[in-house]
Amino acid sequence: MKRRILFVDDDSNILQGLQRMLRSMRGEWDMDFANSSQDAFAHLAQAPYDVIVSDVKMPGMDGVELLTAVRSQYPQMTRLLLTGQAGEETILKAVGPAHQFLSKPCDADMLKTTISRTCALSAVLEDPTLKELASQMVTIPTLPSLYAELVRTLEDPESTLERISTIVEKDMGMTAKILKLVNSAFFGLPRQISSPSQAISYLGIETLKTLVLTVQVFEELTPQAIAGFSVEALWEHSIQTGEYARRIAQAEGLDNSLIADTLTAGMLHDVGALLLASQLPDQFTAAIELSNTQHISLHVAEQQIMSASHAELGGYLLGLWGLRHPVVEAVAFHHQPKKLESQQFTPLTAVHIANALHTENMHTGQLRDGQGIQEDYIDSLNLTGHLSTWREICNASGL
Numbered sequence: 001m002k003r004r005i006l007f008v009d010d011d012s013n014i015l016q017g018l019q020r021m022l023r024s025m026r027g028e029w030d031m032d033f034a035n036s037s038q039d040a041f042a043h044l045a046q047a048p049y050d051v052i053v054s055d056v057k058m059p060g061m062d063g064v065e066l067l068t069a070v071r072s073q074y075p076q077m078t079r080l081l082l083t084g085q086a087g088e089e090t091i092l093k094a095v096g097p098a099h100q101f102l103s104k105p106c107d108a109d110m111l112k113t114t115i116s117r118t119c120a121l122s123a124v125l126e127d128p129t130l131k132e133l134a135s136q137m138v139t140i141p142t143l144p145s146l147y148a149e150l151v152r153t154l155e156d157p158e159s160t161l162e163r164i165s166t167i168v169e170k171d172m173g174m175t176a177k178i179l180k181l182v183n184s185a186f187f188g189l190p191r192q193i194s195s196p197s198q199a200i201s202y203l204g205i206e207t208l209k210t211l212v213l214t215v216q217v218f219e220e221l222t223p224q225a226i227a228g229f230s231v232e233a234l235w236e237h238s239i240q241t242g243e244y245a246r247r248i249a250q251a252e253g254l255d256n257s258l259i260a261d262t263l264t265a266g267m268l269h270d271v272g273a274l275l276l277a278s279q280l281p282d283q284f285t286a287a288i289e290l291s292n293t294q295h296i297s298l299h300v301a302e303q304q305i306m307s308a309s310h311a312e313l314g315g316y317l318l319g320l321w322g323l324r325h326p327v328v329e330a331v332a333f334h335h336q337p338k339k340l341e342s343q344q345f346t347p348l349t350a351v352h353i354a355n356a357l358h359t360e361n362m363h364t365g366q367l368r369d370g371q372g373i374q375e376d377y378i379d380s381l382n383l384t385g386h387l388s389t390w391r392e393i394c395n396a397s398g399l
């Protein structure tokens with residue numbers, strides 16, 4: 001099926017340039033070009049689109065406003081923002097309504113890869129088997145409230161650091177949990193942190209947001225007791241995978257906002273397992289049993305029993321919650337990174353390695369089929385030589 005893509009830019013030279021640059025994609029994409037937000041709405045009213053790619057600065061309604069409106073009126077669409085100046089992207093990433101960012105000038109390959117990647121992700125998340133599995137759940141959890149409130153506050157340009165920390169501070173249980181995490185070996189901070197505002201100044205607002213989300217997800221998705229499954233063990237594994245992944249991403253020189261995405265994805269990579277345990281305990285129990293008797297990895301067993309695994313299901317949930325694409329794809333593909341067909345080191349690469357390394361470290365015997373690092377994937381990125389360094393930096397974390 002051809003994907004429908006709408007490009008929006010007030011500069012007609014840029015639109016013509018895009019048209020020329022993407023001519024070779026006409027077989028795969030149906031493309032339309034709009035020269036203002038108003039024009040974009042006229043297109044949207046006529047037929048549905050899969051992806052919208054918009055410029056930020058436009059007279060009248062700008063790109064951020066346009067994508068904010070698209071987010072509420074056409075929530076299924078993938079929203080990409082083309083950013084102009086350096087620095088602009090970082091600010092927008094913290095608050096903006098886009099799934100993904102592209103900086104201008106953007107070459108044809110970059111644009112094609114980014115759009116293809118977002119389409120590959122949508123194809124997985126729109127898979128009927130996965131939707132069927134999700135529909136069997138009594139409830140699909142909504143975005144945790146405190147996190148949602150934080151995101152809303154950050155979107156308000158008037159919001160101050162104080163206001164943000166007050167939101168966290170009013171929940172004493174949350175504050176205590178966050179501080180415990182922040183002061184654990186996990187962050188290795190040189191001093192004791194005693195308040196959320198201090199945590200923000202040491203770790204940044206993005207990290208605090210991730211911690212709030214992780215704590216809330218684990219609180220709200222409480223499963224009943226399931227033989228062979230421990231929420232505490234999953235919590236430890238999640239936190240440590242997050243930290244491993246972050247260290248690997250830092251070592252590979254990802255930019256700060258992708259490092260933040262990596263941490264989020266690492267901490268939430270197995271959220272699908274929590275969802276299965278709390279919502280579909282019978283099928284999840286059967287998968288655990290199958291994985292034990294056949295000595296196969298849990299995601300392979302889940303695939304056999306439910307035709308989808310916790311990885312895609314986790315990606316599906318985070319996608320519904322509107323988390324950024326690098327996070328969603330890292331979660332959805334953490335066991336099968338090759339499926340993304342990306343030649344670059346991304347948060348997915350870091351999370352895949354981190355998850356496999358932590359599983360390796362926790363395991364005394366031989367790893368099960370499908371649990372280890374996919375060496376041919378790392379090889380395809382030409383990064384096999386980096387493996388020993390990644391192992392070292394993760395082990396040196398003392399976690």
Ligand SMILES: [Fe+2]
Nearest residue numbers: 269270311334
């Ligand atoms: Fe997993």
Ligand SMILES: [Fe+2]
Nearest residue numbers: 237269270355
């Ligand atoms: Fe995992």
